[in-house]
Amino acid sequence: MESTCDHSSRDSVVYDWRAAGLRYYSYNFHLRQKYGYRVQRVSIDAGFTCPNVDGTITTGGCNFCDNRSFSPSRRVRRENILDQIDAGISRLKRRYNCDHFTAYFQPATNTYAPVERLRPVYEAALSHPKVVGMAIGTRSDCVPDNVLDLLEEIGGRTYLTVEYGMQTMHDRTLDWMNRGHHHDSFLDAVQRSKNRGFEICAHVIFGFPGETHEDMLATIRELSRIGVDSVKLHNLYAVKRTPLAELVESGEVELIARDDYIRVLVDALEMLPASTIVERISGDAPPDYFVGPPWCLDKPAVRKALDDELERRDSCQGKFASINPACHEDD
Numbered sequence: 001m002e003s004t005c006d007h008s009s010r011d012s013v014v015y016d017w018r019a020a021g022l023r024y025y026s027y028n029f030h031l032r033q034k035y036g037y038r039v040q041r042v043s044i045d046a047g048f049t050c051p052n053v054d055g056t057i058t059t060g061g062c063n064f065c066d067n068r069s070f071s072p073s074r075r076v077r078r079e080n081i082l083d084q085i086d087a088g089i090s091r092l093k094r095r096y097n098c099d100h101f102t103a104y105f106q107p108a109t110n111t112y113a114p115v116e117r118l119r120p121v122y123e124a125a126l127s128h129p130k131v132v133g134m135a136i137g138t139r140s141d142c143v144p145d146n147v148l149d150l151l152e153e154i155g156g157r158t159y160l161t162v163e164y165g166m167q168t169m170h171d172r173t174l175d176w177m178n179r180g181h182h183h184d185s186f187l188d189a190v191q192r193s194k195n196r197g198f199e200i201c202a203h204v205i206f207g208f209p210g211e212t213h214e215d216m217l218a219t220i221r222e223l224s225r226i227g228v229d230s231v232k233l234h235n236l237y238a239v240k241r242t243p244l245a246e247l248v249e250s251g252e253v254e255l256i257a258r259d260d261y262i263r264v265l266v267d268a269l270e271m272l273p274a275s276t277i278v279e280r281i282s283g284d285a286p287p288d289y290f291v292g293p294p295w296c297l298d299k300p301a302v303r304k305a306l307d308d309e310l311e312r313r314d315s316c317q318g319k320f321a322s323i324n325p326a327c328h329e330d331d
Contacts, residue, residue: 014274014318023310024269024317027230027279034159039132040096041104042088044081046121048108051142052180062177063243064236066289081124089130102133102159111138111147118147122154133159135201140164140189141181148192155198161230163201164189169222170215173208178243183222190226199229201279206264207236207256209247213264220268224321230277233268235261237283238291245291258295262305266313274318281306 016033017025031039053061079087081103089101103125111118125131134154143151143162154160164186168174171182186202193200202223206216223231235256238245247253265281272278281303284296296302310316 018316023307023315024272024278025274025276027277030230030277035100035132037100038096038098039100039102040092040098041135042085042092042101042131043104043106044084044088044125045107046081046105046110048105048110048112050109050139051112052178053108057141057180058178060178060243062179063247064177064238066239066242081121082128085125085128085131099130100132101128101130102135102161103128103131104135104137106135106137108137109139109142110136111151112142115146115150119150122150126154126158133161135161135163137163137165139181140166140186143189143193145192148196151193151198152196155196160198161201162193162198163203163232164193166202166219166223167205168208168211168215169219170208170211173211176209187226190228194227199277201230201232201277202228203232203234204268205234205236205283206261206268209253213260213267216264217267217271220271224271224273224276227273228276230279231272232280233265233278234280234283235293235296237285237293237296239285239289240291248291255293257293258302258305262302262309265306266309266315269310269317270315270319271321272317273321274316276317278317 014025017029020029022029028038050061051057053059085101085103092098092101105121105125122134122136125134136151151160151162165179166183166186167177167179169183174182190200190202204219204223236244238248238253238255244253248255261282269278282296282299284290284299287297290297
């Protein structure tokens, strides 16, 4: 079935992903367009913690978080940065035909240290001959101006993405998850990060207890209003030895069903600006750590369900966005 999405957007990148037959602006497509070849992320654990773990703000961390479940680099013995990259590349090469990598500082809060500690860690990663860029996962309350100055300097030399955990715009949910900050912190960090020469990525989670379908879409409207370069969209899932796992096992929290997730995911994609890179469409964890929901372990099935729903609607990213709409319905 031929899509009704047109190619009239002012932003040429939208034409590019539509012309490639895609219905949303995928991260793999973005990297291939940027570099001309496949690029994979290799996870690095630099040994950082978080201010809502070490007692600076609170303790316990976010109630869904076990960094070992999120990050391959935290499930193995931590080595120096270059050895971690070599080991990560070796693992990735067994799965992908790839020879270029971005160094991904993934677990915990990777700007939560003085600049004097951060600089050598980042420079070590960039010194690896197969590393062509860097991604840094962090929190909005851990980027003082001198750290942003360092990131701006690095972004002037290499491709850099800084990932902020927005999660939701709703302060009541941020309180429930023990996040340790409110939405105004995210707004402040994004504002101070703009025009510094690196991409700004936001993490958003769908399926928090107490959030309705409309609440989740309100977060996407807010994200579209703020304007970020890329987004990671996740379903809420539970991993062992976390407060969320206890709530799920007691029946106090019910995790989002796949059909409900696909519906909100497609609605969100339709509202996102067509020039926003979609880095991820779902989340899961290794079986040894995983509690639920079981459907998210079958990533090909999730991807197929998403593709099927986009095709059923004859829709694509940006359909209802006010900025750079990518497609329209026939009159």
